[in-house]
Structures are given as C-alpha cells and as structure tokens.
Amino acid sequence: MPTSYDIPEVLDRREGPYGEVVLRRHGELLQIIANGCFLMDTSDGRSERLLVDAARDALxxxxxxxxxxxxxxxGFSLAHAAADPRWGRITVVERESAIVDWHRSGPLCGLTEAARQDPRTRILEIDLIKYVNETSDTFDALCLDIDNGPDWTVTDGNNSLYSDSGLASCARLLNPGGVLAVWSAQPSPEFEESLRNAGFNQVRTEEIPVARGVPDVVHLAVRPG
Structure with a gap:
C-alpha cells in the first residue's frame, strides 16, 4: 500500500483559458502539470540551465x-540567466497567471526571488505565440521551453510556433547573428529540417543525459548576420 510520501499532494489547481494547471508536491519535489501532462519539476534543472548556456555560448x-x-x-532558466552577469535584458513570457502567482507569493517564490528582483528582469503574462507574432521587441537569444518539444506540445495551438510562419516570427525577433534555442524531451530531425528551411544557419542538437530513456535535447539555430 502506498505511503503518504508516494502520493502527490495538490497545492493549487487553476482553470484558465488554456485548461487546467496544477502545482503539486511529491516528496521534496514541486511539480507543474498542465491538462494532465507533466511539464517539469524541481528535481534537477540541468536541461533548463543548458538551454540558457547553449544559447549564450552560441552568440x-x-x-x-x-x-x-x-x-x-x-524558474530554473530565469534563475540561471539572472545569475550570469553577461546577460543584459532578461524577459520572461508566461501565459499561465497561476505559475506567475506561485513565483510571486507561492511555493515557488524562493526559487526565483533574487532573479525577479534583478533590475534586468521583467516577467510578462502573455501567450508566447501572441507575443512573438505581435511584439516589436528584439533579442539576441530566444530560449523556448513551453512544451515537451516540437513534436509533443502541451496544447494544440502551440504547434504553430514550430511551423514555417512561427519560425519566421522567431527569426524576426532575433537580431542578426542571434540564437534560437528550443528545449525538447526527445530529438527531432524533422524540426532540424524545419529550422534549415526557415533560413537558420548552424542548426544542431545538444543532448542532455538522463538517468533512463532518450536524452533531453536543446535544438540550436542561428539567424544569419
């Protein structure tokens, strides 16, 4: 019979415009679940840190x-970026107000407190796809981690981000020589081909070893100068 340690404890559950989002505690871990799909937890953070570092190193x-x-x-990606003095402006886009709340005054607050107080940081509550399609802001690096990968999206609408038009919008936001970095739970040769077809250069995939199964990866591509 499972012990109480084995049963995740739901800390908060919200219904929003994109469906249900849940924060739960499982032992010492905090986990985020969206529409029944596991997104991430506080167990490691290696892949989130590599996402940020790989983009910076490619610049x-x-x-x-x-x-x-x-x-x-x-908050691993934000905290890691803010801990690096080499970054300038740090903008985070998050569509789920619940997740932003959990960082501002909830169980995730301590993970990002210093990063959120960093004057370089701003957090925008908006859908990433809407932001990418409509903003006039430009960046030197885009670090995208909103799905389990281009082939495994959290909601169907996210598919457009990895389409020809979505990648064209990403390229528009990047300054010449800027880097697009996309986290994925598994390699995607098809996505690599899409990046090349969208005009990106230096397309490659970096693996993040995991204890079992297929490695996590970061897809990297550079907008031509």
Whole structure:
C-alpha cells in the first residue's frame, strides 16, 4: 500500500483559458502539470540551465545580449540567466497567471526571488505565440521551453510556433547573428529540417543525459548576420 510520501499532494489547481494547471508536491519535489501532462519539476534543472548556456555560448562577444525566455515553469532558466552577469535584458513570457502567482507569493517564490528582483528582469503574462507574432521587441537569444518539444506540445495551438510562419516570427525577433534555442524531451530531425528551411544557419542538437530513456535535447539555430 502506498505511503503518504508516494502520493502527490495538490497545492493549487487553476482553470484558465488554456485548461487546467496544477502545482503539486511529491516528496521534496514541486511539480507543474498542465491538462494532465507533466511539464517539469524541481528535481534537477540541468536541461533548463543548458538551454540558457547553449544559447549564450552560441552568440558572439556582443556586450549585454538580451534574452527572451519562453515559459517560466519552476524558474530554473530565469534563475540561471539572472545569475550570469553577461546577460543584459532578461524577459520572461508566461501565459499561465497561476505559475506567475506561485513565483510571486507561492511555493515557488524562493526559487526565483533574487532573479525577479534583478533590475534586468521583467516577467510578462502573455501567450508566447501572441507575443512573438505581435511584439516589436528584439533579442539576441530566444530560449523556448513551453512544451515537451516540437513534436509533443502541451496544447494544440502551440504547434504553430514550430511551423514555417512561427519560425519566421522567431527569426524576426532575433537580431542578426542571434540564437534560437528550443528545449525538447526527445530529438527531432524533422524540426532540424524545419529550422534549415526557415533560413537558420548552424542548426544542431545538444543532448542532455538522463538517468533512463532518450536524452533531453536543446535544438540550436542561428539567424544569419
């Protein structure tokens, strides 16, 4: 019979415009579930840190590059970017107001408190796809982690981000030589081909080893100068 430790405890459940989002505690871990699909937890953060570092390392030596982080999640990407003095402006786009609330005054607050207070940081409550399609802001790096990958989206509407038009919008936001970095739970040769067809250069995939199963990956591509 399972012990209480084995049964996740629901800390908050919200119904929003994109469906249900849940924050739960499982032992020492905090987990985010969207529409019944596991998104992420506080167990590691290696892949989120690699997402940010891989984008930064792929840039040239331009001073104070601006980064857009798509998806706040448990905050690993934001915290890691803010801990790096090489980054300039840090913008995070998160469509779920519940997730933003959990960071501002809830169980996730301690994970991002310093990063949220950093003057370089701003957090926008807006759908990433809407923002990418409509903003006039530009960046040197886009670090996108809103799905389990291009082939495994949280909601059907997110598919458009990885389409030809979505990638064209991403390229429009990038300054010349800017880097697009997309996290995925599994490699996607099809997405690599889509990046090349969209005009990106230096398309490659970096693997993040996991304990079991297929490695997580970060897809990287550079907008031509």
């Amino acid at each position: 040239d030596d331009r001073p104070g590059p601006a980064v857009l982080i798509g998806g706040l999640g448990v």
